[in-house]
Amino acid sequence: ARNGRTGCYANLDGTSSAGWESFTIGLTGLAVLAFQSLGYTHHDGEFKQTIGRGLGYLRDCQDNDGGFGHAATRHVGSHMLQHALATLALLEACALTESISLRSSVHRGLDFLLAAQHRDPDLGDLGWRYASHSGSSDPHVTAWCVLVLAVARSQGFPVPQHAFDGARRLFALRTGPVEFAGGTYYRTGYLTRASRNVRLPGINEHFARNDALNALHVFARCLLEPEEFDVNRDPALHQQAQGLAAVRPSWN
Secondary structure, eight states, X not given: OBTTBSOTTBOTTSOBOTTHHHHHHHHHHHHHHHHHHTTOOSSSSTTHHHHHXXXXXXXXXXXXXXXXXXXXXXXXXXXXXXXHHHHHHHHHHHHHHOOSTTHHHHHHHHHHHHXXXXXXXXXXXXXXXXXXXXXXXXXXXXXXXXXXXXHHHHTTOOOOHHHHHHHHHHHHHHEEEEEETTEEEEEEOSSSTTOOOOOOTTTTTTOSOOOHHHHHHHHHHHHHOXXXXXXXXXXXXXXXXXXXXXXXXOOO
């Protein structure tokens, strides 16, 4: 049990569910954010009880060190991504309602996120990956963490500049020119500079080009450089933005 309740990985009737522990924190965060994006809060409106239960669940899942989820899961799975989503949902709740009672959870969530940032002994601060203190970074999780920190900073929560500098350093290290279809274009790689994105057997390995990480690079740079962001001053950003505008999503 945690905080006097049945436990953050139990169903409402006290039973357990297969897969509940793996993704429910992150999915709950996303669900709460969906309501919040339309202006609904846990204080007012027809969905206040639903949002309130979601926020209460997230707070019940927060450990004493600020991390969301059991300590035993910190080094596996998608823990940091789920932690970011939970923290973001609580941040949005604070912004919409000025709730003082949630600020302690937000502070502890931010402290945990900042402490989990990967620090390379030679390069300094970089980014984040799925597991806390995994010893590496990837642009996907890093972009989500940057979003959380940018929102926190806009609300007046203290966020050290070196955290943003590290994330920007990671994207610079992962982005570079590659040859493709007789030309050269800039690609943001997953674990190495300009590498191909993750390929899942039977799902997307047949796609020659996947611009998902390029989109995250452009999005993250908007957050990292709010005052001086200009795609026309950076060849990589300029080309990636043009490529994203030209290649619209399609189902096939």
